[in-house]
Amino acid sequence: MGITKTDIFNEKQNRLASILKALAHPARIAILEHIIKQNACICNDLVNELGLAQATISQHLKELKSIGIIKGNIEGASVCYCIDPIVWQEIKTELNVFFTMDFKSNCC
Amino acid sequence: MGITKTDIFNEKQNRLASILKALAHPARIAILEHIIKQNACICNDLVNELGLAQATISQHLKELKSIGIIKGNIEGASVCYCIDPIVWQEIKTELNVFFTMDFKSNCC
DNA sequence: AAATTATATCGCAATATTACGATTAATATC
DNA sequence: GATATTAATCGTAATATTGCGATATAATTT
Numbered sequence A, B: 001m002g003i004t005k006t007d008i009f010n011e012k013q014n015r016l017a018s019i020l021k022a023l024a025h026p027a028r029i030a031i032l033e034h035i036i037k038q039n040a041c042i043c044n045d046l047v048n049e050l051g052l053a054q055a056t057i058s059q060h061l062k063e064l065k066s067i068g069i070i071k072g073n074i075e076g077a078s079v080c081y082c083i084d085p086i087v088w089q090e091i092k093t094e095l096n097v098f099f100t101m102d103f104k105s106n107c108c
Numbered sequence C: 001a002a003a004t005t006a007t008a009t010c011g012c013a014a015t016a017t018t019a020c021g022a023t024t025a026a027t028a029t030c
Numbered sequence D: 001g002a003t004a005t006t007a008a009t010c011g012t013a014a015t016a017t018t019g020c021g022a023t024a025t026a027a028t029t030t
Helices: A011-023 A026-037 A054-066 A085-099 B011-023 B026-037 B054-066 B085-099
Strands: A070-075 A078-083 B070-075 B078-083
Touching (some): A011 A054, A026 A054, A026 A070, A026 A078, B026 B070, B054 B070
Antiparallel strands (some): A070 A078
16 A cells, blocks of 8 residues: 555544654754754755755755744745744654653563 | 665764654554553554554554564563663653754744 | 464555656846 | 746656555464
8 A cells, every 4th residue: 555544543643643754854854953053044055965956855845844843934046944943842842742651661 | 766865864863764764653653652551561452453454563563663662572372562661761862852952043 | 183363474556755857937147 | 138046846766665465473272
């Protein structure tokens, strides 16, 4: 198949999985790190920084935008990307809530 | 292509992406939640709980095992799965470190 | 020992992802 | 206005993922 049966899971499970999926690629991790390191916004020196084609970077940026963790502002001919601090914090919290689930370690 | 160029990214980026990828499916989120909810270990009432075939559940369990977040102990004819609290904590910390990166919000 | 139960693995089909070149659209510069 | 520059999108090829039935393996029960 290749298609996920989202209908048999609840909203939270699907949402969390989507967020994780959007982040689950080394290029996208690298993009986020780079945007953060350059403090303010960068456009596509990302293409030069990472060794990927412009079309590929653009696609990764789109996936990151899809969960709202970054936003792009048009600045003349180029686009300036930056972290959305609100969404960043929301995702951080959401992940933290998940990993703070209580479990007893008296296992097998 | 479909193949990730892992060689152009660093160890940390690849590792973090692998962890996120292993978690990035609603069935695997559901499996983790279920293992935790049932406190101690469960085997494959997972097959009954989630609406997926035995082969599919087994594959998801394998992926979760691949990052060490769960471990399976053979108990007679069945296998008892549980969270590895050490790895769970490590992953929680690793994600938290990532999301604690400093960035200024004086953006575009 | 035959039958049952529990899991892992194989093989396959359908779909998704990754990556890139080519094209397009929009602004900037000459 | 012609020409760069920047970035999104299209189309395509290669590979990965998801899901399942069938099969294989191992322990349990009858």
